[in-house]
Amino acid sequence: MPNVVEAQSVKLAYPRHEPVIKDATFTVETGEFVFITGASGSGKSTLLKSMYGAMEIGGGGMSVGGIDMRSISGSKLYKLRRHIGIVFQDYKLIREWSVEKNVMLPLIIAGFPKDVCRAQAQKLLAHVKLSHKADKYPLELSGGEQQRVAMARALAHNPFLILADEPTGNLDDYSSQVVWELLERANEELETTILVVTHHIPEMFSADYRHLMIENGVLYEIR
Template sequence: MEQIINAKNLTLGYEGEKNPVIKNASFSINKNDFIVITGKSGSGKSTLLKSFYGGIGILNGELDVCFTNLKNINNRNLKELRQKIGIVFQDYKLVNDWTIEKNVMLPLEIDSQSKTICKKRSEHFLKYVKLGHKIGKYPLELSGGEQQRVAVARAIVHEPNLLLCDEPTGNLDEVSSNMVWDFLRAARDSWGTCVVVVTHRAPSTLKFNFRHFEIKERKVVERF
């Protein structure tokens, strides 16, 4: 099966720290996988996720993401890689001075798509996350759950190969959380997007198969 992420003896950490956060991790993630990565606070979940989009450098080992080697990657190749990736953050990271429509357009504008395509796809994906009726609203006019749905729309509007989610339901109530999980699953099922979610705990309510990785004692271990 085609691998979209492949790590060999991957070691990650931050300058000034004596001990690496992740040490000698080896694992692979396939193109159509839905991955849930769990671990205690401070275990390195977000650090590992950052490494997948080049947000943190590699101390040792190898990491290939979307068929790109991230070790000593240059800025041009990093930009090309990120155009294949969508990211959903716990705190949404929306631009509050922009309408939600313009927020969702951002990945398409970065990819130099025409204004017509940007507008059409933004409208389509806001309707997809059930916010088409609020297209002219600004983020702070929405609830937290609605803002996260905008963030999901922005992350999938360009139908990425890889969708990375950092605690996407950490601030949401149960109803909003379930909606977000449904949208993430649909991204995998509809477009074959590989979805990787880091969270404190894998929800017991998920009604679909996923692979479960746990970060424990700086290792990345698959749980069966």
């Protein structure tokens, strides 16, 4: 099986700006847990976006799940995103949908029967300790609860890769701990590959991990 992510001399830039990523060369193997750190504005989130097709690659090459991200078509990108879980700092839940239906979203998109979607959502809401909020709406939840719903949604379709952008940046200690535990368990029990962008690696993080750092537009591995 190919590496989950392969990047060779990747360059990323926004229109009419200098490259924010000047050289990113790295691989992520199946089942690894990888942190990417760096100062604010260093390009961490930009690099993450390139892995799910939200940022065009300006130079070098990258593949995700064996798919060339430089020449990916709309249909292939849609298919790839169906097998990736993405966790954003601002949750990106659908306000008009219940908590349960938000968790069901990836399965609805994939065409699973309604009873299968509901059973998986109920299982995951119990996993994130929010079964009692299944019928609530996102704006009725705290920020920490919304992020836990987002985590459940990211896990709903058993993705081979989870990309998380500052997943605990706005959370209280309890919700942060729940999110880190969920990511650890997905990595250890399901062998899901995890890639997390963050300012700081949690001190109490117990799983094995790799640490990549971006400085002055260049990505380095910290050993």
